[in-house]
Amino acid sequence: MPENTVGEDTHRITTTVNGVTQESVVDSRLSLADFLRHRLRLTGTHVGCEHGVCGACTVHLDGAAVRSCLMFAVQADGHTVDTVEGLANGDELSPLQESFARHHALQCGFCTSGFLMSAAEALREGPVDTPERAREVLSGNLCRCTGYAGLVSAVVEASDGGEGRG
Amino acid sequence: MIGVAVPRREDRRLLTGAGTYLDDLDLPGCYEAAFLRSPHASARVLAMDTTAAKALPGVIGVWTGRDLADLVKPIPPKVTNPKLYDVPRYPLPPEYARFVGEPLAVVVATSRHIAEDALELIDVDYEVLPAIASTGAALAPDAPSVHDEVPGNVAVHLTQTAGDPETALATAPHRLRERFVVARGGGHSMETRGIAASVDRATGEIVVWPCTQSPHYTRNLIAYFCDVTEDEVRVVVPRDNGGGFGPKAQFHGEDAVVPYLARLLGHPVKWIEDRSENFVATMMERTQVHDVEVGFDDDGRLLVVKNVFQHDQGAYCAGLQVPTITLSTLPGQYRIPNIHTELIACYTNMVPTSSVRGAGRPQAVVAMERMMDRIAEHLGADPAQVRRVNLVQADQFPYQVGLTFRDGSPLTYDSGDFPALHEAVLDRFDYAGERDRQRAALAEGRLVGIGLGAYVEGCGLGPYEGARLRLRRDGTVLVTLAATPLGQGYETVYAQIAADGLGLDMRHITVATGDTASIPFGQGSFASRTTVTAGSATLQAARRLRERILDVAEVLLKTSAANLCFVDDRVCVVGEPDHGLTLTEIAQVANIGKHGITLPPGVNPGLETTSYFAPERAAYASGMHAATVEVDPETGQIRILRYVIGHDCGTVINPMLVDGQVLGGFAHGIGNALYEEPHYDAAGQPQTTSYLDYALPSAVEVPPVELVHLYTPSPLNPLGVKGAGEGGTIPVPATVANAVEDALRPFGARITSLPLTPAKIVAALTAG
Ligand code: FES
Ligand code: FES
Numbered sequence: 055m056p057e058n059t060v061g062e063d064t065h066r067i068t069t070t071v072n073g074v075t076q077e078s079v080v081d082s083r084l085s086l087a088d089f090l091r092h093r094l095r096l097t098g099t100h101v102g103c104e105h106g107v108c109g110a111c112t113v114h115l116d117g118a119a120v121r122s123c124l125m126f127a128v129q130a131d132g133h134t135v136d137t138v139e140g141l142a143n144g145d146e147l148s149p150l151q152e153s154f155a156r157h158h159a160l161q162c163g164f165c166t167s168g169f170l171m172s173a174a175e176a177l178r179e180g181p182v183d184t185p186e187r188a189r190e191v192l193s194g195n196l197c198r199c200t201g202y203a204g205l206v207s208a209v210v211e212a213s214d215g216g217e218g219r220g
Numbered sequence: 221m222i223g224v225a226v227p228r229r230e231d232r233r234l235l236t237g238a239g240t241y242l243d244d245l246d247l248p249g250c251y252e253a254a255f256l257r258s259p260h261a262s263a264r265v266l267a268m269d270t271t272a273a274k275a276l277p278g279v280i281g282v283w284t285g286r287d288l289a290d291l292v293k294p295i296p297p298k299v300t301n302p303k304l305y306d307v308p309r310y311p312l313p314p315e316y317a318r319f320v321g322e323p324l325a326v327v328v329a330t331s332r333h334i335a336e337d338a339l340e341l342i343d344v345d346y347e348v349l350p351a352i353a354s355t356g357a358a359l360a361p362d363a364p365s366v367h368d369e370v371p372g373n374v375a376v377h378l379t380q381t382a383g384d385p386e387t388a389l390a391t392a393p394h395r396l397r398e399r400f401v402v403a404r405g406g407g408h409s410m411e412t413r414g415i416a417a418s419v420d421r422a423t424g425e426i427v428v429w430p431c432t433q434s435p436h437y438t439r440n441l442i443a444y445f446c447d448v449t450e451d452e453v454r455v456v457v458p459r460d461n462g463g464g465f466g467p468k469a470q471f472h473g474e475d476a477v478v479p480y481l482a483r484l485l486g487h488p489v490k491w492i493e494d495r496s497e498n499f500v501a502t503m504m505e506r507t508q509v510h511d512v513e514v515g516f517d518d519d520g521r522l523l524v525v526k527n528v529f530q531h532d533q534g535a536y537c538a539g540l541q542v543p544t545i546t547l548s549t550l551p552g553q554y555r556i557p558n559i560h561t562e563l564i565a566c567y568t569n570m571v572p573t574s575s576v577r578g579a580g581r582p583q584a585v586v587a588m589e590r591m592m593d594r595i596a597e598h599l600g601a602d603p604a605q606v607r608r609v610n611l612v613q614a615d616q617f618p619y620q621v622g623l624t625f626r627d628g629s630p631l632t633y634d635s636g637d638f639p640a641l642h643e644a645v646l647d648r649f650d651y652a653g654e655r656d657r658q659r660a661a662l663a664e665g666r667l668v669g670i671g672l673g674a675y676v677e678g679c680g681l682g683p684y685e686g687a688r689l690r691l692r693r694d695g696t697v698l699v700t701l702a703a704t705p706l707g708q709g710y711e712t713v714y715a716q717i718a719a720d721g722l723g724l725d726m727r728h729i730t731v732a733t734g735d736t737a738s739i740p741f742g743q744g745s746f747a748s749r750t751t752v753t754a755g756s757a758t759l760q761a762a763r764r765l766r767e768r769i770l771d772v773a774e775v776l777l778k779t780s781a782a783n784l785c786f787v788d789d790r791v792c793v794v795g796e797p798d799h800g801l802t803l804t805e806i807a808q809v810a811n812i813g814k815h816g817i818t819l820p821p822g823v824n825p826g827l828e829t830t831s832y833f834a835p836e837r838a839a840y841a842s843g844m845h846a847a848t849v850e851v852d853p854e855t856g857q858i859r860i861l862r863y864v865i866g867h868d869c870g871t872v873i874n875p876m877l878v879d880g881q882v883l884g885g886f887a888h889g890i891g892n893a894l895y896e897e898p899h900y901d902a903a904g905q906p907q908t909t910s911y912l913d914y915a916l917p918s919a920v921e922v923p924p925v926e927l928v929h930l931y932t933p934s935p936l937n938p939l940g941v942k943g944a945g946e947g948g949t950i951p952v953p954a955t956v957a958n959a960v961e962d963a964l965r966p967f968g969a970r971i972t973s974l975p976l977t978p979a980k981i982v983a984a985l986t987a988g
Binding site: 081083091095096097098099100101102103104105107108110137138139141142147151154155156158160161162163164165166167170185188189190192193194195196197198199200201202203204205206 | 227232237241244407408409411460495496707877880884885888910918922924948
């Protein structure tokens with residue numbers, strides 16, 4: 055079926071993704087992750103498990119961190135979605151992104167977008183200024199490469215640096 | 221630049237969502253494949269009806285193993301042995317399924333959704349056969365055969381000895397024995413496996429994009445299955461690869477089927493493994509059962525060790541690398557005059573096993589290091605002291621262990637300083653103070669224990685790895701590697717090495733990886749081998765390219781090479797910075813040239829160098845870990861209070877990245893020690909098929925670590941490097957288990973099975 059015709063099992067949706075309004079026609083069963091990745095070609099959001107545990111697919115829906123593998127694209131109709139591609143300010147990395155690089159918080163990078171989106175939300179809600187608190191904040195995401203030490207110090211440093219401004 | 225914590229070049233794209241992994245490639249109109257997998261651990265396919273699946277709109281085709289006769293060729297085991305009782309492993313077996321998850325048919329459709337819908341429409345008639353789901357079941361008398369042609373289910377039985385272990389055991393003043401069961405778990409790279417393929421009509425090449433650790437190995441096997449030369453297959457690994465950890469260094473059936481169908485259809489096809497497939501169909505390491513016996517004197521000096529272990533090979537032998545590594549890792553850092561190490565590898569009806577970070581070593585270290593603590597307990601001695609009296613001394617290198625390596629050469633440690641490492645770790649750990657604190661805690665009724673674990677790791681294995689350097693038209697140097705990265709930061713590390721070899725700033729150096737068309741031979745990134753092999757090749761090729769650039773400059777500047785140096789991107793006469801040529805100018809003359817114009821006399825064209833480095837034998841990294849844990853006797857919960865890692869991987873190229881490797885490996889070891897277990901029921905049904913059942917450690921489970929480094933360079937390569945990728949994992953299960961048993965010592969409780977789940981702790985306390 056052509057991508058823009060609404061039929062049985064398809065829906066017309068309007069989303070605002072990283073500030074850009076998108077009109078799309080989607081299958082009922084298309085996940086939000088697949089919609090972002092394969093339809094909008096925003097491939098920075100990754101899919102590691104498709105069952106809501108690894109957190110690689112984390113994006114913000116109206117500002118709140120959600121697992122895009124557990125949502126259908128139609129559920130994002132009328133909502134704002136922000137992905138890792140929208141974190142930097144043009145060429146300038148956000149303090150959280152800078153801090154990730156400085157603390158070697160990433161290796162293969164597959165989990166990174168999800169960690170950034172989870173941590174960005176947590177930092178917006180309040181300070182994450184101790185390693186213990188950082189570990190809690192990060193515990194909803196899985197990383198097989200880093201052993202988490204760099205992630206923990208990156209988030210604590212970003213919190214000290216006032217990342218909370220959002 | 222060697223030794224500098226240079227920030228990674230890869231990070232920016234990965235932090236902005238601009239990385240390119242396999243499933244991010246733009247392959248317009250690409251078909252997608254989905255595999256029908258056996259629901260039974262052992263079954264015969266009596267009939268398969270694909271009519272309805274083929275009729276579904278959007279389905280391009282459905283093929284069973286019987287439809288693809290070309291693919292009924294065995295995938296050869298990676299490492300073999302003349303005594304191996306091999307059975308063919310087919311990409312898509314035509315008749316028998318030997319494990320749950322084995323692919324039996326494939327659907328290609330215009331989308332993955334449709335391909336999966338079609339799977340549901342395939343009708344299969346199975347004759348279910350009895351299954352084997354443990355080494356114990358495989359070796360039981362009258363056990364059913366996993367393969368009819370292998371009675372008794374033994375794939376290979378190998379023994380190695382040094383000295384006279386039987387006499388030594390018979391005469392040793394003290395003897396102890398124990399059985400340890402070690403589960404190892406899977407690789408669990410966050411990006412699953414996957415492969416895409418297409419035919420390039422311009423060249424006729426089959427172009428394949430796999431997320432593999434071994435591009436050339438994959439290319440060679442695809443050429444074998446498609447019955448073409450290796451030049452007709454081009455493997456391009458996307459430049460970002462979401463972790464490997466072993467399984468991606470193997471060749472799975474899907475890796476043959478997808479390129480074969482892309483060629484058959486003349487159309488791009490891709491398959492991205494989903495996580496539920498990863499849990500059942502991706503190779504893993506699994507349980508080994510070790511029966512170990514030691515003989516020692518009153519000082520705890522080891523006289524003999526005998527270890528007989530069962531290894532679960534899975535349904536087929538994908539290679540004997542893991543159990544043969546276990547065989548030779550047993551003696552570790554200790555001088556042991558008499559050794560008996562014996563492997564019984566069995567076929568079972570579970571997914572085949574192969575290397576996972578650590579690859580057979582963690583199990584050997586459990587057998588050896590757990591016995592070191594038992595010796596101390598038996599003698600009422602301090603476990604650190606018992607280790608001390610047995611360590612190979614710094615002046616004993618090269619040290620011959622008395623066993624043979626898997627290539628048949630005498631097992632030899634090239635370098636290290638185990639006593640210094642040992643003392644450095646105990647110092648940092650404040651061992652005596654930690655023992656005082658343990659006593660104080662015990663007096664308060666808290667169960668606190670201390671564990672140590674030492675290991676060696678043979679790294680940088682052969683046969684070889686290559687690097688090719690070329691001066692480009694813009695005056696930059698391109699380093700092309702055959703090995704492909706999985707997050708280790710090759711674009712940074714190899715630019716550092718090349719910078720030192722060339723004497724040129726890193727700014728002018730770029731690193732490319734993963735394309736078999738750019739460099740013809742290679743092995744891959746596994747076994748903590750790449751810095752040793754590809755690193756040395758890069759250094760050699762860089763040194764040679766420097767000479768070649770200077771040879772050209774010498775002619776053009778009318779001086780001798782000895783008078784020349786690099787200043788930024790210029791070659792200048794020493795002391796005369798204005799008298800020189802830029803690398804762009806040199807490239808213009810020697811590499812680009814002018815059509816029809818003769819080169820200046822004496823200029824050798826083509827500033828490009830290729831070097832392959834073949835290590836003489838393995839370079840041995842070593843390490844020691846120390847941990848303090850507290851056990852909650854009510855819940856069986858284990859809390860790690862302190863953890864110190866001492867690590868010696870020789871020369872360090874980039875300390876930040878090496879620390880990252882060690883810490884990442886450590887987290888994997890914590891998973892193996894406390895959480896991860898791929899569980900199968902007695903019928904061979906996998907019971908852990910999601911991250912809800914299979915616990916991968918998160919940031920709250922992995923404790924902070926203190927690192928201690930020692931640097932004893934390897935004499936076996938020009939960089940002096942050893943491997944760093946797996947050492948962090950290897951001794952963690954042994955160290956944590958030693959600490960836990962130490963904590964439970966007031967009750968005399970024994971913990972002999974890993975992972976150390978709360979249920980096992982509570983059971984041990986109840987039994988004690
Ligand atoms: S892919 Fe969504 S949580 Fe893992
Ligand atoms: S960096 Fe590879 S999974 Fe986190």
